[in-house]
Amino acid sequence: MLSPKSTEIVRATLPAVGGAVGEITPLFYRKLFADRPELLRDLFNRGNQAVGSQQRALAGAFAAFATSLVEHPDTYPVTLLSRIAHKHASLGITADQYPLVHRHLFAAIAEVLGEAVTPEVAAAWDEVYWLMANALIELETRLYEQAGVPAGDVFTDCRVTGRRAETADVTTFTVRPLDGRPAPAARPGQYVSVQVALPDGARQIRQYSISGQPDGALQFSVKRDGEVSRHLHDHVGTDDVVRVGAPFGDVTLDEGDAPLLLASAGIGCTPMQGMLAHLVTTASERRVIAVHADRSEADHAFRDDLPLLVGKLANAEAHVWYERPAGAWPAERTGYADLSTLDVPAGTVAYLCGPLPFMRAVRGQLLEAGVAAADIHYEVFGPDLWLVAEG
Missing domain, CATH: 2.40.30.10 (Translation factors)
Structure with missing residues (x-):
């Protein structure tokens, strides 16, 4: 946890730092890539850098971690750290890269905030950075050990x-x-x-x-x-x-016996395909509701596989919505997915994957149906701006 002195300084300066992260993170990346151009060439997603989504994700994660330290000093934001650590491990990030990030990030903070960054303010935010960095290093070390590979050699x-x-x-x-x-x-x-x-x-x-x-x-x-x-x-x-x-990712199928709801849209069907295949392989008898939404039949990847896998499970059903079906298609399954029409059992554990508007809508419908927020899990392709926005 943060020291008492640093807690008060971070609490007082969080609005200023948080308000400036939109300037700080782009400057940080410019400094980092000027020093190490190979990182942009061979490690960072150039597309995400171009549109700014990676910058927003870093800014949001750092601010969310600092806020958590101030508001909940006895706990860390476990989900946030786990999501980042799995992504880092999948890229082969190692502990020796954190000092490099620290140097350029704090240079950017000092340049943007100027005289507001007194030695005391710098020391307090330095403490925040290394609490976060060391927590991630510990998680990533454990992930490499579990994968049976040397750190970074994935x-x-x-x-x-x-x-x-x-x-x-x-x-x-x-x-x-x-x-x-x-x-x-x-x-x-x-x-x-x-x-x-x-x-x-x-x-x-x-x-x-x-x-x-x-x-x-x-x-x-x-x-x-x-x-x-x-x-x-x-x-x-x-x-x-x-x-x-090596495989990584913290959104994985719960191995219990609770009812499952797997909801996807577009290419978000890929992790659900893997989950359904695993349930078939293990001859699962769990109640399974598979939901998919897509533009049309022609756009629906694994369209033929979905009913085949569901048909091999003892207690499963599939519901598909198309926005623009090409042929005859039920009117009640045309348009956006509407889970309010489904009978969602008590105790359901849900997994979501697809565009953010789809997942926001489905999450809201599941909460209305009585599914506990802690039992709704989701996967995002690319920087997880939703998670950092929710804190």
Whole structure:
């Protein structure tokens, strides 16, 4: 926890720092990339940097952590830290990178806030930074140990053993390690990082949800959206080699016996596909409600797989909504997903994945149906701006 003196200083200066993070974080990244251009080339998502979503996520996370330290001094924001640690581990972030971030972040804070950053203010916020950094380092160390890899050494050369078009813009890739070992075990709902060499020499990394684990392999599905996904669609085929990271991700299927609701929209169906496949493999008898929303039948990845998997479960049902169905389709299933029409059992644990407006709407409907907020879990593709906004 923060020292008493630092707590008072952080509480007093939080509005000023929080109000300036929109200036601080872009300046921080400019300083960082000027010093280490290879980080933008080979580690950070250039697309997220260009639109500013990564800057907003960092700013929100740092401010949310500081606020938590002041308002709840005896606890850490576990969910926030876990989400960041899993993403860091998937990228191979190591403890020795935190001093570099500290140097450029605090240089940016001093430049933006000027004389307001007295030695006492700098020391208090330094304490905040290292409390957060050390908590993340500890979590990431544990994740590397659980994955059975040295810290940061998460990538393995894998051969593409299968490629299947799910829709016009979604393709599933099946990969196996080149060394002949089985792919690392993954929990349903996790993702892998995939690193590709782009024409300009950059080696960019993106995360993709695991949509299945067939016979010692890993399967991930990619929507054609962004420079890495376009490269995978256009240039990576069967027998090609890609670098794939160990599975990470903290939104994983609960192994209890509570009823489940899996709600997805668009490409958000990929982690749900992996969860359903796991339930089938384990012959689960849990009550399962699978919900999916999409633009049309043609846009629905795994459209044929969904009823097949649900049909193999003892107590499962599927509900699908299309905004613009191409053929005959029930009127009550046309438009946006409306979970208020479903019978959601007491004690349901829900998992959501899709665009933020969809997840906000579904979460609200589930809360209205009596699902506990703590039992509603979600996965976001890209920087998690929703989590930091909620604190």
